[in-house]
Structure formats: structure tokens, C-alpha cells
Amino acid sequence: MNSMNRAGRALLVATTLVALAAAVPALAAEPARSGPPLWELGGAVFGVSQQAYPGADEHLNRALVLPYFIYRGRVLRADRETAGLRAFKTERYELDVGVAGSFGGGDDEIKARQGMRELGTLVELGPRLKIRLGEGGGHAGSWRLDLPVRGVFDLNDSGRHRGMAFEPELLFQRQAKGGWRYSTGLSAIVADRRLAEHFYGVSALDARPGRAAYAAQSGLVAWRLSVSATRALGRDWRIFGFARLDSVAGAANEASPLVRQTTGSTVGLGLTYTWMRSEASAHD
Structure with missing residues (x-):
């Protein structure tokens, strides 16, 4: 990862932790009968092999060791899915502020972008409506529809706004009987023209043989299928893994010269340790 200012590094730590937890829905789950604790303090170590961007034919490999802090208040929350505030919650609906993120890389790592501006580490932040669609008893599982709208910011460029994204996800x-918790999701990523240009636009100055100038357009960026799983290893340790498959088939910018393949994958594996936790239970 390229160098960034001190504020950018601090923000990256916080947002990466929340984004990681969002990718692994049961990461911070506590098996105590009274429910998860109000707060937890611990650390996480994980490695990720991430497709550079949807349509790229190269991967970015990252390994991180980070502290994490989780707080599950009634309104103020920083947990596996929420970053900041939960505006309201009913039996069926919930509105909160969600976060996601992706690592960036320079043209030395992404050959298709040689000579072009680097793709910075991006953080997505904005409101999200969650709709519970149904829940079975015991280990039957539950269905949910998420409707997040997020602003996208580039940590490698002083937090510059790169555009807007909408990612409806089913x-x-x-929770399985063997102690495993898992989730699967199917989503569509939609971007405005500004964000699409960040990923797929090629200016006249950046054009070269095999990479023609291209003006990106708003619309579908990719279809995404994701899976994740986590399991407690005793009281304080937890292992987790996640994977996703992105496809740009039928996407608005499938014709961009920066699109080198239709499908691509991202995988990650990690371990968390909870150092301290509150005696009080969380507010749900």
C-alpha cells in the first residue's frame, strides 16, 4: 500500500476493521446465552487476496494485524455491520450507517493501469436500510434485504470523494449445529458516472496501443456472490474466512479497455482474539 498521511492511516484502521466485520457477519458474535457483550476489545490478523477491481485480471495481496473495538449501544454502534448510528429498528426494518472498503494499488501492481493514476484504498460510508424477510426456528437461518447508499472516499488522496455507490444485497x-456461523449474499453494484470513471475511464493522455481512450458511464459495475463463515475456538479466539465472486457480464462499462476478464475472485482468512469484554449485555 502506498504511503498516506497520519489521519488517513488512522481512518484506514477503523474502517478496515468495520468493513472486515461486515464481510463476516458472525465475526464478533458471542455465544453467551444472555447475548453478546456491550463492548469488546481485541485484535485481528488476516490476509486477503483481492481482485484489483471488478474486471481486472490481477490481484492485490494484503496481510494486516489490527486492533479492534466493538460497541453495541442502542443508538451508537460500531460492530460487525454498523458504523456510527442506528437511526431506528423495528421487528422488520432497521436503518443505520454502514461501511465497506477495498484495498488499492499502484500501476506497479496493476499492469493494465501502467502510467495511470493509482487506485487508492477506498472507504464507502452511508445510510443502509435492512429489511428482514423471514426467519426460521432453530438452525433454519434467516433472509434479509440490504439497501445501502454510500459515498466512496479515497484514503490515498486525502479522503477525496470518488462518487456514489448503491449495492442492494439479498x-x-x-448458525449450524457444529458451531459454525455462515452467510451467503447476492448483490448488484451500481455506481454513478464519477465512480465509474475512477475505475474504468481512460483519458486521451492515458491512451496507448491496446488501451484506447474510454469515457465511462454510470450504471451496473458488477454482480457479486459472497460467502463467509466463522467459528469460535474457545471463549476468546475465533477463526473466519470469506470469499466472493464478481462478474461484469452485462455491466455498463464492460467495453472499457481496463476490463480484462469477465469474472474474478477475492478470498480472505483470519483469526481474532478478544482481550477484554464488558459484563453488561448489548442493546438489540
């Missing part, structure tokens, strides 16, 4: 979550 989720299925289940």
Missing part, C-alpha cells in the same frame, strides 16, 4: 444467514 442475504441468507445461518
Whole structure:
């Protein structure tokens, strides 16, 4: 990862932790009968092999060791899915502020972008409506529809706004009898023209043989299928893994010269340790 200012590094730590937890829905789950604790303090170590961007034919490999802090208040929350505030929650609906993120890389790592501006580490932040669609008893699992709208910011460029993204996602979550918790999701990523240009636009100055100038357009960026799983290893340790498959088939910018293949994958594996936790239970 390229160098960034101190504020950018601090923000990256916080947002990466929340984004990681969002990718692994049961990461911070506590098996105590009274429910998860109000707060937890611990650390996480994980490695990720990420497709550079949807349509890229190269991967970015990252390994991180980070502290994490989780707080599950009634309104103020920083947990596996929420970053900041939960505006309201009913039996069926919930509105909160969600976060996601992706690592960036320079033209030395992404050959298709040689000579072009680097793709910075991006953080997505914005409101999200969650709709519970149904829940079975025991280990049957539950269905949910997420409707997030997020602003996208580039940590490698002083937090510059790169555009807006909308990613409706249908989720299925289940806790298996063997102690495993897992989730699967199917989503569509839609971007405005500004964000699409960041990924797929090629200016006249950046054009070269095999990479013609291209003006990106708003619309579908990719279809995404994701899976994740986590399991407690005793009281304080937890292992987790996640994978996703992105496809740009039928996407608005499938014709961009920066699109080198139709499908691509991202995988990650990690371990968390909870150092301290509160005696009080969380507010749900």
C-alpha cells in the first residue's frame, strides 16, 4: 500500500476493521446465552487476496494485524455491520450507517493501469436500510434485504470523494449445529458516472496501443456472490474466512479497455482474539 498521511492511516484502521466485520457477519458474535457483550476489545490478523477491481485480471495481496473495538449501544454502534448510528429498528426494518472498503494499488501492481493514476484504498460510508424477510426456528437461518447508499472516499488522496455507490444485497444467514456461523449474499453494484470513471475511464493522455481512450458511464459495475463463515475456538479466539465472486457480464462499462476478464475472485482468512469484554449485555 502506498504511503498516506497520519489521519488517513488512522481512518484506514477503523474502517478496515468495520468493513472486515461486515464481510463476516458472525465475526464478533458471542455465544453467551444472555447475548453478546456491550463492548469488546481485541485484535485481528488476516490476509486477503483481492481482485484489483471488478474486471481486472490481477490481484492485490494484503496481510494486516489490527486492533479492534466493538460497541453495541442502542443508538451508537460500531460492530460487525454498523458504523456510527442506528437511526431506528423495528421487528422488520432497521436503518443505520454502514461501511465497506477495498484495498488499492499502484500501476506497479496493476499492469493494465501502467502510467495511470493509482487506485487508492477506498472507504464507502452511508445510510443502509435492512429489511428482514423471514426467519426460521432453530438452525433454519434467516433472509434479509440490504439497501445501502454510500459515498466512496479515497484514503490515498486525502479522503477525496470518488462518487456514489448503491449495492442492494439479498442475504441468507445461518448458525449450524457444529458451531459454525455462515452467510451467503447476492448483490448488484451500481455506481454513478464519477465512480465509474475512477475505475474504468481512460483519458486521451492515458491512451496507448491496446488501451484506447474510454469515457465511462454510470450504471451496473458488477454482480457479486459472497460467502463467509466463522467459528469460535474457545471463549476468546475465533477463526473466519470469506470469499466472493464478481462478474461484469452485462455491466455498463464492460467495453472499457481496463476490463480484462469477465469474472474474478477475492478470498480472505483470519483469526481474532478478544482481550477484554464488558459484563453488561448489548442493546438489540
